Amino acid sequence: MRNADETQISETETVAGPRRQLSLLDSTCIIVGIIIGSGIYELSPLIAGNVSGPAMLLGVWLLGGLVALAGALCYAELSTTYPRSGGDYVFLSRAYGSRFAFLFAWAEFWIVRPGNIGMVAYVFGRYAQQIWPLQQVSQPVAIAGFACAAIATLSATNLWGIRAGARTQNALTILKVLGLGGICLVGLLGVVLAPSAGSVPAPVSSSQGDFPMALLFVLFCFGGWNEMSYVAAEVRHPQRNIVRALLLGTISTVLIYLLVNLAFLASMGLAGMVSSEALAVEMVRPRLGRYAAHSISILICLSCLGTINGMLFTGPRIYYALGTEHAWFSWLGHWHDRLGGPVRALLLQSAATLALVIAAATVSPGQGFEALFLFSAPVYWGFAVLIALSLFVLRLRDPSTPRVHRVWLFPVPPLIFLGSALYLCYSGVTYAIAHEYLRLSLWAVGILLLGAVLSLFRRSREPTANSVKQMPQSDSGD
Numbered sequence: 001m002r003n004a005d006e007t008q009i010s011e012t013e014t015v016a017g018p019r020r021q022l023s024l025l026d027s028t029c030i031i032v033g034i035i036i037g038s039g040i041y042e043l044s045p046l047i048a049g050n051v052s053g054p055a056m057l058l059g060v061w062l063l064g065g066l067v068a069l070a071g072a073l074c075y076a077e078l079s080t081t082y083p084r085s086g087g088d089y090v091f092l093s094r095a096y097g098s099r100f101a102f103l104f105a106w107a108e109f110w111i112v113r114p115g116n117i118g119m120v121a122y123v124f125g126r127y128a129q130q131i132w133p134l135q136q137v138s139q140p141v142a143i144a145g146f147a148c149a150a151i152a153t154l155s156a157t158n159l160w161g162i163r164a165g166a167r168t169q170n171a172l173t174i175l176k177v178l179g180l181g182g183i184c185l186v187g188l189l190g191v192v193l194a195p196s197a198g199s200v201p202a203p204v205s206s207s208q209g210d211f212p213m214a215l216l217f218v219l220f221c222f223g224g225w226n227e228m229s230y231v232a233a234e235v236r237h238p239q240r241n242i243v244r245a246l247l248l249g250t251i252s253t254v255l256i257y258l259l260v261n262l263a264f265l266a267s268m269g270l271a272g273m274v275s276s277e278a279l280a281v282e283m284v285r286p287r288l289g290r291y292a293a294h295s296i297s298i299l300i301c302l303s304c305l306g307t308i309n310g311m312l313f314t315g316p317r318i319y320y321a322l323g324t325e326h327a328w329f330s331w332l333g334h335w336h337d338r339l340g341g342p343v344r345a346l347l348l349q350s351a352a353t354l355a356l357v358i359a360a361a362t363v364s365p366g367q368g369f370e371a372l373f374l375f376s377a378p379v380y381w382g383f384a385v386l387i388a389l390s391l392f393v394l395r396l397r398d399p400s401t402p403r404v405h406r407v408w409l410f411p412v413p414p415l416i417f418l419g420s421a422l423y424l425c426y427s428g429v430t431y432a433i434a435h436e437y438l439r440l441s442l443w444a445v446g447i448l449l450l451g452a453v454l455s456l457f458r459r460s461r462e463p464t465a466n467s468v469k470q471m472p473q474s475d476s477g478d
Contacts, residue, residue: 017335018085018233018317019162024241024248026166031228031249033173034310035068036180038123039221040260041280041300048273050214054265057273060211061261064218065254067420070413072225072246074391079229079246080405081394083238085342086321087229087314088387094398095390098325099455104386105322106451107379111444113315113349114356115376116223117308121147121357122369124304127297144361144368148354154309155350161339162234165313172306179299180256186284187263216427219420220377221257224307225250226387230314239404316345374432375440379448381425388418 022030051057082090093101125146134142158165228235228245235241264273267283276282278293280300285292320342323333336343357368364371391407391414407413432441 018231019340020234020236020238021162021340022166022231022235022241024236024244026170027228027231027235027241027245028249028252029166029170029173030231030310030314031225031245032177032253033169033306034224034227034314035222035249035253035307036173036176036256036303037120037221037224037307038300038304039217040180040257041296041303042123043217043221044261044264044279045273045276047214047217048264048270050210050217051270054270056211056214057265057270058258058261060214060218061257062254064215064222065250065257067219067416068222068225068254069247069250070416071388071420072250073407073413074388074417075226075229076243076246076405077403077407078387078391078394079232079242080239081401081403083232083235083242084321085230085233085317087226087232087318088383089318089321091229091387091390091394092383093325095393096386100386102322102326102455103448103451104383105318106454107383107448108315108318109349109352110447110451112376112380112383113311113318114353115372116380117151117311117315117353118147118357118360119369119372119376120304120307120311121150121353122360122372124150124301124308127300127304130297131294131301140361140368144357147357147368150305150308151312151350151353151357154305154312155346158309158312158341158346159339159343161336162341165309165341169306169309169313172302172309176299176303176306177256179302180260183280183284183299184259184263186287187267212423212427216424219424222253224310225253226384227310227314230317233317243405312346312350315349316342319345319349370435371437371440374428374435374437375444378425378428378432378441379444381421381428384421385418385425388414388421 047060048057051060078091079087082094084090089101089105092104122143125143128146128150129139129142134145137145154168157168225246228242228249232238232242235245264279264283268276268279272282273279278296280296281293284296288295319329319332320335321333323329323331323342323345325333332342332345332348334342334344356372360368360371360375392411394401429441432438
């Protein structure tokens with residue numbers, strides 16, 4: 001009788017949790033909006049300076065796109081097999097156990113997520129300072145202030161729930177894509193209509209360049225295609241739309257990046273790209289004149305806001321998943337039913353990010369972007385190595401789970417993903433050491449060690465309807 005009563009209660013009570021509200025457009029905009037940030041503007045001259053000619057420039061962008069596509073194929077299988085909030089947290093928990101998953105969430109909260117959001121916010125602050133210069137304070141303080149204002153404003157927007165966050169993401173993504181389309185038109189049509197006014201294309205350099213370094217910068221520009229997995233529990237028809245969004249978002253970004261670089265080459269030439277300090281501004285100046293700098297600065301700010309909003313939107317789902325499983329963090333496992341989101345997790349993540357941005361501005365004034373990048377990148381790619389391996393582990397440990405989508409050409413895409421993650425993790429560590437940022441790496445290691453110790457003493461919660469342990473093997477409805 002007791003079992004029957006318990007069964008009836010479990011069937012009738014409603015547990016607040018993720019609801020499938022995200023459409024294919026919403027999901028695709030999350031991917032494109034997070035990937036396309038400031039990198040295409042900031043790093044294009046550096047990438048051009050590390051290749052030997054135009055063909056190699058386009059080739060390194062295409063190769064980076066293929067690596068991102070390989071990773072997207074891996075995430076398509078993982079996310080459709082385990083379509084639950086938390087993404088990587090869920091995959092690590094299933095593959096290696098709850099301690100590894102706990103350590104991932106710990107690293108995301110203290111290192112990766114605040115570092116990634118913070119460094120994009122710093123780029124936003126730098127360009128916002130050019131548009132609205134604050135004369136009353138020093139430039140590093142003004143940049144940090146704009147960065148904090150962007151984080152706080154977008155956090156407040158996402159507090160209004162999933163629809164507010166998704167609509168904001170859609171609008172910012174569409175605006176940034178239209179802006180990049182305008183840059184392509186100005187660059188390509190400018191050469192067609194007035195070829196004599198364009199820069200003469202640079203001849204192929206006799207130097208071999210530094211292709212691995214160019215690839216490192218390109219892969220940084222492609223970062224973010226994995227973010228869709230964190231909101232898998234909120235995607236309508238996940239078995240279909242998750243795969244479509246991952247492929248559509250990644251392929252669209254590859255095409256956009258290639259078109260933008262073709263426009264840069266057509267109007268500036270390779271030598272012009274390498275020597276430029278403001279590539280997009282110089283390219284559109286013949287058409288926009290004195291409005292060029294402000295127009296591009298506004299576009300870069302919009303691109304940064306789209307990336308920040310996307311990461312603020314997806315990140316709290318990791319801590320929500322942690323809270324559903326671990327008693328110490330049960331406060332984070334609360335889903336606000338009326339607003340439709342993990343409000344507590346979002347508030348805590350925003351506070352941690354603001355604290356790290358302020359700390360970076362205090363410890364390394366004027367170098368906040370580089371400091372945050374070197375603080376977070378090796379840890380981020382270290383866990384990416386484990387995610388790539390988890391695809392192999394889960395196929396061996398969990399063979400009976402239905403897999404609606406299997407990686408095409410297995411095991412080639414996961415091996416490409418694994419190799420790139422290993423390379424980027426190694427490059428991040430060696431770069432930090434070479435540029436005397438070892439102290440930042442040691443801080444990150446210390447935080448990870450503390451998380452590892454805490455994972456030994458963590459206390460699990462009873463499984464809930466939304467926890468990883470209670471995860472249904474297939475969930476294809478709305």
